[in-house]
Amino acid sequence: MSALLNVAGVGKQFGGFIALEGIDLTVAQGERVGLIGPNGSGKSTLVNCICGTLHNEKGTVHFNGQTVDGLAAHERTHRGIARSFQLPRPFVTMSVADNLRVPLLYTVHTRSGRHLTVEEADARCHELADLVGLGDKCNKSPKDLTQIEMRKLELARAMATDPKLLIADESMAGLSDSEVGEIVNMLIKLNESGITIIMIEHIMRAVMSFSQRLVVLDSGKKIADGKPDEVIRNPEVERAYLGQ
Amino acid sequence: MRSPAFFLVSFAVGLVVFVLARMLDNDYLFFAGYTVLQYIVLATGWNILGGYTGYVNFGSAAFFALGAYSTVVLHKAFPMPIPVLMLVGGIVSGLVGFGMGYLTLRLRGAFFSIATLALAVVLQTLIVNWDFVGGSRGAYIIRPHHLEIFDYEIGYIQYLFFTMMVLAVLSLTVARMVERSRLGYGFATIRDDEVAAEACGVPTLKLKLIATTLCGALMGMAGAPFPYYIGYLQPSSAFGLEYAVNAIAMPMIGGATSWVGPLIGAVLLGTLQQVATVTISSAVNLLIVGLLLTGFVIIAPNGILGLFHKYFRGKTDFVGRRRIDRIGP
Numbered sequence: 246m247s248a249l250l251n252v253a254g255v256g257k258q259f260g261g262f263i264a265l266e267g268i269d270l271t272v273a274q275g276e277r278v279g280l281i282g283p284n285g286s287g288k289s290t291l292v293n294c295i296c297g298t299l300h301n302e303k304g305t306v307h308f309n310g311q312t313v314d315g316l317a318a319h320e321r322t323h324r325g326i327a328r329s330f331q332l333p334r335p336f337v338t339m340s341v342a343d344n345l346r347v348p349l350l351y352t353v354h355t356r357s358g359r360h361l362t363v364e365e366a367d368a369r370c371h372e373l374a375d376l377v378g379l380g381d382k383c384n385k386s387p388k389d390l391t392q393i394e395m396r397k398l399e400l401a402r403a404m405a406t407d408p409k410l411l412i413a414d415e416s417m418a419g420l421s422d423s424e425v426g427e428i429v430n431m432l433i434k435l436n437e438s439g440i441t442i443i444m445i446e447h448i449m450r451a452v453m454s455f456s457q458r459l460v461v462l463d464s465g466k467k468i469a470d471g472k473p474d475e476v477i478r479n480p481e482v483e484r485a486y487l488g489q
Numbered sequence: 490m491r492s493p494a495f496f497l498v499s500f501a502v503g504l505v506v507f508v509l510a511r512m513l514d515n516d517y518l519f520f521a522g523y524t525v526l527q528y529i530v531l532a533t534g535w536n537i538l539g540g541y542t543g544y545v546n547f548g549s550a551a552f553f554a555l556g557a558y559s560t561v562v563l564h565k566a567f568p569m570p571i572p573v574l575m576l577v578g579g580i581v582s583g584l585v586g587f588g589m590g591y592l593t594l595r596l597r598g599a600f601f602s603i604a605t606l607a608l609a610v611v612l613q614t615l616i617v618n619w620d621f622v623g624g625s626r627g628a629y630i631i632r633p634h635h636l637e638i639f640d641y642e643i644g645y646i647q648y649l650f651f652t653m654m655v656l657a658v659l660s661l662t663v664a665r666m667v668e669r670s671r672l673g674y675g676f677a678t679i680r681d682d683e684v685a686a687e688a689c690g691v692p693t694l695k696l697k698l699i700a701t702t703l704c705g706a707l708m709g710m711a712g713a714p715f716p717y718y719i720g721y722l723q724p725s726s727a728f729g730l731e732y733a734v735n736a737i738a739m740p741m742i743g744g745a746t747s748w749v750g751p752l753i754g755a756v757l758l759g760t761l762q763q764v765a766t767v768t769i770s771s772a773v774n775l776l777i778v779g780l781l782l783t784g785f786v787i788i789a790p791n792g793i794l795g796l797f798h799k800y801f802r803g804k805t806d807f808v809g810r811r812r813i814d815r816i817g818p
């Protein structure tokens with residue numbers, strides 16, 4: 246199977262602090278990967294380097310057979326990499342539906358080469374909102390949403406870009422058990438429709454039921470990568486979590 | 490309403506104002522009206538950058554002055570009709586706006602604003618030391634007494650008023666078009682959160698360049714006829730503090746999220762300042778504007794439009810329901 250994402254030797258420093266070091270990660274087309282690690286281990290930083298929000302000093306990122314090094318974040322989004330932000334970053338002066346409309350206006354048409362009509366875009370906004378359970382909040386301001394609803398909006402907005410690869414950065418923190426189940430099911434359905442997904446999560450129940458493969462980061466290094474049930478029995482992984 | 494229809498309706502309104510003013514036959518009305526119209530253009534231009542994308546430009550006077558000085562240069566070389574001068578002033582200031590955007594793209598918040606202020610200072614220094622345009626002494630531009638159009642005589646100030654009216658209508662049309670287009674959505678995402686905008690696929694750098702260019706161009710066009718209006722152009726009047734302050738205050742007081750805000754702000758504040766100039770002294774103008782701006786920023790940060798939404802539509806929070814006319818190219 247061909248690799249959709251290929252991260253090789255990625256390193257990122259903040260001043261003198263090494264946030265990531267020598268990260269290699271390959272994700273195959275259609276795969277569901279869980280990415281875990283203690284707080285501050287560099288998961289979000291890795292996402293930022295893959296998506297172009299931050300630029301890694303070392304290593305390369307290939308996507309869909311081409312390098313994306315040096316591409317701006319929006320260009321990577323156009324290529325098909327989407328992400329949700331761990332701390333929600335909604336467009337606060339726009340309604341929920343308009344938040345979802347932005348990727349439709351700026352990414353979906355760019356890739357399909359055709360603009361959606363106003364009606365098509367409207368319908369798609371509502372469809373996406375329904376999908377994450379925000380159907381009745383379409384005309385609300387993001388400021389009126391709860392923290393949990395904002396996470397759902399993050400996820401829906403990332404999905405709105407029609408990505409090839411979706412990276413969900415702790416989308417489920419704070420959700421109830423049944424909601425976690427719903428989101429996991431939704432992501433699995435999305436994956437079955439052909440979208441490759443990397444899920445970053447602390448809720449082990451969600452990670453274990455979702456992931457076909459598990460990758461573990463600790464202090465900016467990758468310490469494990471493999472079958473989920475084998476990885477969580479890995480002594481080094483146990484140590485990383487117990488030491489936390 | 491489609492943009493061409495909007496332009497025609499606004500133009501008709503402007504025409505009615507023009508005809509009414511002619512019936513009163515008082516040149517002072519045209520002098521005062523011209524200033525208000527000029528402020529509509531300046532405020533609208535400022536708002537495309539400051540209101541839509543959230544980048545606060547303190548250097549409006551520089552763009553205005555560049556438009557005015559383009560006219561001085563052309564006047565010495567080969568005099569041309571006002572609409573052509575407006576076009577040239579717009580191109581010059583638009584290019585400088587593009588350049589400024591390019592140099593300051595990575596600056597955010599206060600740093601961007603300080604850079605625009607610095608640009609204004611640098612440009613003023615250049616003009617003061619440029620003898621061809623009169624340097625610090627200034628330049629005289631003799632305003633013709635009247636203009637003849639097909640045997641029909643029209644006072645020159647009336648002609649200036651008319652061209653500025655057309656420019657104001659044009660600016661409002663452009664601002665409204667931008668606001669209701671894909672571009673307007675992109676601008677708003679920049680104002681709200683640039684990192685999230687990029688993640689949604691919005692090319693933020695490109696959009697910021699479009700905004701700085703449009704902003705500069707409109708301000709330059711507003712400045713182009715100014716030497717003919719004032720007759721004697723000095724750097725200190727072209728780079729006057731009142732332009733920078735009004736260009737910010739008018740959209741902020743009117744409401745910066747929509748094209749209507751700068752229009753309301755410019756008409757209210759512009760008229761108020763004209764009245765104050767006649768009844769008290771022009772020296773109090775900046776004081777009035779300063780006090781009003783402070784008051785609004787504290788009491789009604791979303792301006793008059795925000796107040797309107799709050800009291801008449803019962804919205805506690807001003808989230809503009811965006812409208813999109815067309816998802817054009």
Ligand SMILES: Nc1ncnc2c1ncn2[C@@H]1O[C@H](COP(=O)(O)OP(=O)(O)O)[C@@H](O)[C@H]1O
Binds near residue numbers: 259264282286288
């Ligand atoms: N922009 C930044 N500047 C400085 N340090 C940062 C920045 N972003 C993250 N860090 C640091 O890098 C480390 C990894 O952070 P992060 O990737 O957010 O971890 P995780 O998502 O795994 O919890 C943390 O120690 C954090 O403090």
Ligand SMILES: [Mg+2]
Binds near residue numbers: 288289290331414
């Ligand atoms: Mg994180």
